[in-house]
Amino acid sequence: MARYFTDEHEWIDVEGDTATVGITDYAQEQLGDIVFVELPEVGSVIDKGKDAAVVESVKAASDVYAPISGEIMETNEALEEDPALVNTSPEENGWFFKLAIGDRSELEGLMDAKAYKSFCDSL
Amino acid sequence: MSEDHEQDEAGTGTLPLDAWHRGKGARMVEFAGYWMPIQYNKDSGGGIVAEHEWTRSNAGLFDVSHMGQLMVTGEKAAEELEKLLPGAIATLKPGRVRYSLLLNDEGGILDDLMVTNATPWIEADEEAGTEGHWGEPAYYIVVNGAMKWDDIAHLREHLDDEVTLTHMDDHALVALQGPNAATALNRIMRGVPEQLVFMQSLEHDFGEWPLRITRAGYTGEDGFEISVPAEFAESLCDRLCAEIEVRPAGLGARDSLRLEAGLPLYGHDMTDTVDPVSADLAFALTKKRRETGGWMGFEAVRTLMESGPSERRVGLTLEGRMPAREGAEIFAGDEKVGRITSGGFSPTLGHPIAMGYVKVGHAAEGTDLEIVVRNKRLAAKVVSLPFVPHNYYRGS
Numbered sequence: 001m002a003r004y005f006t007d008e009h010e011w012i013d014v015e016g017d018t019a020t021v022g023i024t025d026y027a028q029e030q031l032g033d034i035v036f037v038e039l040p041e042v043g044s045v046i047d048k049g050k051d052a053a054v055v056e057s058v059k060a061a062s063d064v065y066a067p068i069s070g071e072i073m074e075t076n077e078a079l080e081e082d083p084a085l086v087n088t089s090p091e092e093n094g095w096f097f098k099l100a101i102g103d104r105s106e107l108e109g110l111m112d113a114k115a116y117k118s119f120c121d122s123l
Numbered sequence: 124m125s126e127d128h129e130q131d132e133a134g135t136g137t138l139p140l141d142a143w144h145r146g147k148g149a150r151m152v153e154f155a156g157y158w159m160p161i162q163y164n165k166d167s168g169g170g171i172v173a174e175h176e177w178t179r180s181n182a183g184l185f186d187v188s189h190m191g192q193l194m195v196t197g198e199k200a201a202e203e204l205e206k207l208l209p210g211a212i213a214t215l216k217p218g219r220v221r222y223s224l225l226l227n228d229e230g231g232i233l234d235d236l237m238v239t240n241a242t243p244w245i246e247a248d249e250e251a252g253t254e255g256h257w258g259e260p261a262y263y264i265v266v267n268g269a270m271k272w273d274d275i276a277h278l279r280e281h282l283d284d285e286v287t288l289t290h291m292d293d294h295a296l297v298a299l300q301g302p303n304a305a306t307a308l309n310r311i312m313r314g315v316p317e318q319l320v321f322m323q324s325l326e327h328d329f330g331e332w333p334l335r336i337t338r339a340g341y342t343g344e345d346g347f348e349i350s351v352p353a354e355f356a357e358s359l360c361d362r363l364c365a366e367i368e369v370r371p372a373g374l375g376a377r378d379s380l381r382l383e384a385g386l387p388l389y390g391h392d393m394t395d396t397v398d399p400v401s402a403d404l405a406f407a408l409t410k411k412r413r414e415t416g417g418w419m420g421f422e423a424v425r426t427l428m429e430s431g432p433s434e435r436r437v438g439l440t441l442e443g444r445m446p447a448r449e450g451a452e453i454f455a456g457d458e459k460v461g462r463i464t465s466g467g468f469s470p471t472l473g474h475p476i477a478m479g480y481v482k483v484g485h486a487a488e489g490t491d492l493e494i495v496v497r498n499k500r501l502a503a504k505v506v507s508l509p510f511v512p513h514n515y516y517r518g519s
Binding site: 029032033035036038054056057058059060061080083 | 161162165170171172173175375378379444445446448467468470475497
């Protein structure tokens with residue numbers, strides 16, 4: 001399984017034709033206490049770079065853009081009851097959604113863990 | 124009055140506690156023209172919700188030095204202030220504090236403020252043969268940071284030349300807020316908290332630090348606002364934070380606390396196009412002065428009080444967990460009946476809350492309404508304010 005990162009602070013785990021998407025530890029730290037996550041509808045098709053989810057912290061709402069295009073297969077229902085999972089376990093239990101990868105070429109140019117770390121260090 | 128020397132024209136100003144906040148791992152943001160702490164480091168127990176909950180259960184220490192601290196002095200000070208403020212100032216006793224407003228001629232709110240009768244008591248002097256007596260009348264006024272330059276200009280334009288307006292920009296202001304604020308403060312300054320109830324103020328020399336301590340705040344909790352010369356501000360905060368009940372808290376928690384307390388925020392829940400009647404702040408208009416007038420905006424406000432406002436500020440609780448933010452529209456069926464002016468998630472209640480303006484026909488407590496957020500309709504209900512009961516100390 002390969003994990004990719006975007007410069008919008010999302011991570012993408014790719015397993016076969018399926019990708020699991022969430023936001024990084026750096027992102028949750030910046031957002032602060034998360035109180036609600038609005039997830040896309042299962043079955044909807046999202047386009048790379050377009051709104052996919054909204055993260056509400058106590059202070060503000062922040063958009064999460066689709067890192068790659070595809071059809072939403074599943075969303076993390078645990079976030080409905082416990083949105084703070086995004087704070088406590090952003091890169092594991094706090095995942096957002098799984099999608100059927102629409103275009104594998106969109107994965108090209110994304111960062112690996114090492115590149116993402118140096119990207120964050122440069123911010 | 125000194126000019127603004129702490130803030131250069133182009134950049135963002137720094138306040139006396141800037142380094143102190145950074146040393147505590149605060150995340151600094153620009154607010155009202157200054158760098159201010161929005162929250163402190165998570166590793167040291169910070170974070171908006173943690174600071175919010177700590178303030179509700181112990182005591183949070185907030186830096187509010189961005190706010191304008193003004194002193195108006197002179198024999199005619201009260202009389203002159205009454206031309207601009209709709210509250211009774213002449214009958215405000217020394218050491219008492221009143222919430223008031225600056226209004227324009229149309230009755231629009233220019234700012235909200237706290238005014239304290241800070242007239243000093245002059246002790247008897249046997250050598251000079253004078254009895255104890257009240258000194259020159261003095262009124263200490265705290266205004267919003269973002270509005271202070273406009274307020275100063277407004278006051279200077281309209282106050283008589285015999286009255287002196289001083290901008291105390293060499294002072295910091297900190298707010299110690301929470302149910303354990305008095306316990307903590309009493310351990311440092313023994314006997315001071317018990318001299319004050321809510322909306323009272325005194326001068327207190329703590330060693331070489333001349334402080335003004337006011338039992339008031341913006342969280343709904345018991346607490347104190349302490350005005351301190353800038354040079355002693357860090358030492359005072361260190362001293363306060365050395366108490367086990369006290370932790371620093373940032374602007375983020377201040378906003379969620381004041382929202383739960385139903386306290387309006389200038390620039391959001393009130394503006395210069397909103398009048399005090401619609402804003403549900405008529406309590407700031409002293410009853411007698413509503414009748415006698417003599418203050419800027421009186422004619423417009425009197426007309427509104429007679430005819431009744433067309434919309435009113437209300438509290439709203441939302442179903443579900445999705446918050447509605449400022450600007451969201453409020454509907455009753457297909458009819459748009461209002462807009463949200465402040466909204467967020469209440470850490471204390473565990474659900475979203477909001478304040479907004481709603482047409483009077485839909486503003487009654489218990490009215491079911493809908494708020495549109497990102498094309499979704501969220502069920503909401505009009506409720507009485509505050510959302511979380513106030514915990515002010517009014518005497519034992």
